[in-house]
Amino acid sequence: MRRRRARLLCSLLLTVAAGAGAATTAEPSAASAAASAAAPTPLDRVVPAPASVRPGGGPYVIGPDTRIRVSGSVGSSRAARQVGDYLAGVLRPSTGYRLPVTARRGGDGIRLRLAPRAPGVRKLGAEGYRLEVNHRAITISARASAGLFHGVQTLRQLLPASIERTTRQPGPWRVSGGTITDEPRYAWRGAMLDVSRHFFTVDQIKRYVDQLALYKINKLHLHLSDDQGWRIAIDSWPRLATYGGSTQVGGGPGGFYTKADYREIVRYAASRELTVVPEIDMPGHTNAALASYAELNCDGIARPLYTGTDVGFSSLCVPQQVTYDFVDDVIRELAALTPGRYLHIGGDEAHSTSHADYVAFMDRVQPIVAKYGKTAVGWHQLTGAHPAKGAIAQYWGLDGSEKQVADAAKAGTRLILSPANRAYLDMKYDANTPLGLDWAGYVEAKQSYDWDPGAYIKDAPASSVLGVEAPLWSETISTSAHIEYLAFPRLPGIAELGWSPRATHDWDTYKVRLAAQGPRWDALGITYYRSPQVPWPAR
Structure with missing residues (x-):
């Protein structure tokens, strides 16, 4: 879905605070303090733009x-x-x-x-x-x-x-x-954090939640499982976390959230008016599970733990009943921990699963989600199967031309828009960006903002769009400074697309309002990229 073939940066880059162009926290100068005292901020200078x-x-x-x-x-x-x-x-x-x-x-x-x-x-x-x-x-x-x-x-x-x-x-x-x-234009204004490829602690997630809340984001999508790590404790399958969660990209120690940890994340997010949307990616992106339990493999042989970044090589064994016993247990326990309405079942890049098996798998798994009182969300490949009534598809393509997505939308499937060349926060800003990937191209601040969610999917009714989401995949990031460097300044733009009326969307006026956020990020200690496209105030 997001990498074609992700090119992992060298370990040295993972220890760089955020590289050239990153902002540093500094006390305001006397001149800037005097300027701020001269006149209060106009009511229309905020992000997202008010209605x-x-x-x-x-x-x-x-x-x-x-x-x-x-x-x-x-x-x-x-x-x-x-x-x-x-x-x-x-x-x-x-x-x-x-x-x-x-x-x-x-x-x-x-x-x-x-x-x-x-x-x-x-x-x-x-x-x-x-x-x-x-x-x-x-x-x-x-x-x-x-x-x-x-x-x-x-x-x-x-x-x-x-x-x-x-x-x-x-x-x-x-x-x-x-x-x-x-009031918001869209009900879904999300941010996704991949905690599977690199593990992030509860405190690191809380820090990100506080930053998301500043811009009225209301969904925290946590990518809790992938080939490189399983991050949530499941009592009925304990080795998922203790063994499957023991590593990460590059071979680090990994980690996982106990149920108490996860409840604390949910509680803290709710205190900032964010709903947690947990994701268990399947039937692909499942090597951590396949390594933890041999019986989940069609040949009965456990796979080795994986620390690379290639995708599409793993698959649950679709014909076996034990697969659905496993899925039922995981969804049951995760649903019990999650007060929100939504549970994400992934469904992307299942290249090792035949189309027939993929359809059969999704036909069996979506009713399990419903059985435990949740609404199924899947990546937009779900539209190539049979989306259940009420299911939501999350689009991560590039140009909105996929006919099956538009057809599903016409049939009633709601859409979350996360086009990779617009909303993926892990894409590099330019060729010199020290973190991130470039398979979807370079994504500067203007490109991440300058598009209309309501008209992005060709031939899909505008009413089918539930909202937007900014995913941040973690192949190349491992610290809060890394998160911030890739999220800011792009995240506020995605938040504005989700909140503000279409008539307010204008890059030339937005970039001025965005620039005014820089001193606030300095004050908060946020490590951000000073895009040359934005007229930041002098320090």
């Missing part, structure tokens, strides 16, 4: 007496309080203010309101919000906690970038006056 902006009034200044006031019905007040506590945790270190969170009604300050019947809010969906700023208060209103949380992310971007620092900063903390009314 509606009406400037006017204000500004509001966060000061030592500011309180964060939360309100909601009896059933929703706790959710509002959690968002208030989150916001206070962001603002307190840099402002040095107490910013108490209170449910006491009335008064000025920062107001977080769960108010599904409020004017201007009741027509918004579960992720929409309304942000109103005048000289007395900042008020964020939403129907549900997700909308309130997304409104808080917008508020962060309206404050100076130094608000993100963990030490006290001089301020002032002014927010432009006016009203933002906002």
Whole structure:
């Protein structure tokens, strides 16, 4: 699917922080601090672009007496309080203010309101919000906690970038006056992290989750199994993790998530309004499983562990009943750990599985997913079989010309768009990029942003598009700095395509808003690529 033949970079590159062009964390200069104090950020300068902006009034200044006031019905007040506590945790270190969170009604300050019947809010969906700023208060209103949380992310971007620092900063903390009314274009705005080729710890995933939340991403797709490693504990098949998870690309130690680890990832992601979508890739990309249990192989001989990057050589034994006992156990245990609706069954690059066997396998596995209360997601090769009713296909091709994908969409299969030459974050920016692959070509910041998900698949109805996702495969990356270098600045562009109205998509205006994110990433310690296509502010 993503590599044709992945060309692994030498181990030296895997220890490079992020190579030439990477950003480094630096304290803001006096000039930049003065500039930020000169005028608050305009309401339309955020990423993703809001659906509606009406400037006017204000500004509001966060000061030592500011309180964060939360309100909601009896059933929703706790959710509002959690968002208030989150916001206070962001603002307190840099402002040095107490910013108490209170449910006491009335008064000025920062107001977080769960108010599904409020004017201007009741027509918004579960992720929409309304942000109103005048000289007395900042008020964020939403129907549900997700909308309130997304409104808080917008508020962060309206404050100076130094608000993100963990030490006290001089301020002032002014927010432009006016009203933002906002809701997403698409329900699915995802990011995938491949933890199979290189293992990433729970803390590394949490760090990425925090970065995804900044841009209103709402799905965390974890690629939990592949040829190089099995990363989730399955009690009924324990060697999958203890043996199949014992290595990674290049022969490193690998690792796996205990069930407690996975639950913590799910909990943390949910606290940032992200749903975890676990993936067990099959019937191909299964060497780690085939190495762990001999009986999963048609010849009864366990395969050796694999640390390379070639693809398409492994396959579960489709005719054997034990294969489906195995799949049933894995899906049952994983579904029980996963509160979200979705379970990804892979299905790509099954080159060692005949077409007839592939169709037979998918016909048996999709009902197992449904049996355990989940909706099946598969890579777009699933459309070459018989997608079950309600199944979702994730497109990773290059130009949207695949007829079988369009035909499936016309028949009711929903689509997630991840075109590899647009949305794959593991593609190199250019020939000199020290990390990443190039089988889908070089993907600079403009190319990753300058396309329309609603019209990308030829002849597919626009209504079939469920959303977008930015996958990050890990053949060449092994640290958080590597993740960040390949994700930023491209990830925010994919997030904007998923959130913002089509009419707002314009590279020339977007790149200015994107450039304004640079100082924020500096403040957060994010290692990013300073694309020459983006007019970054001078340091």
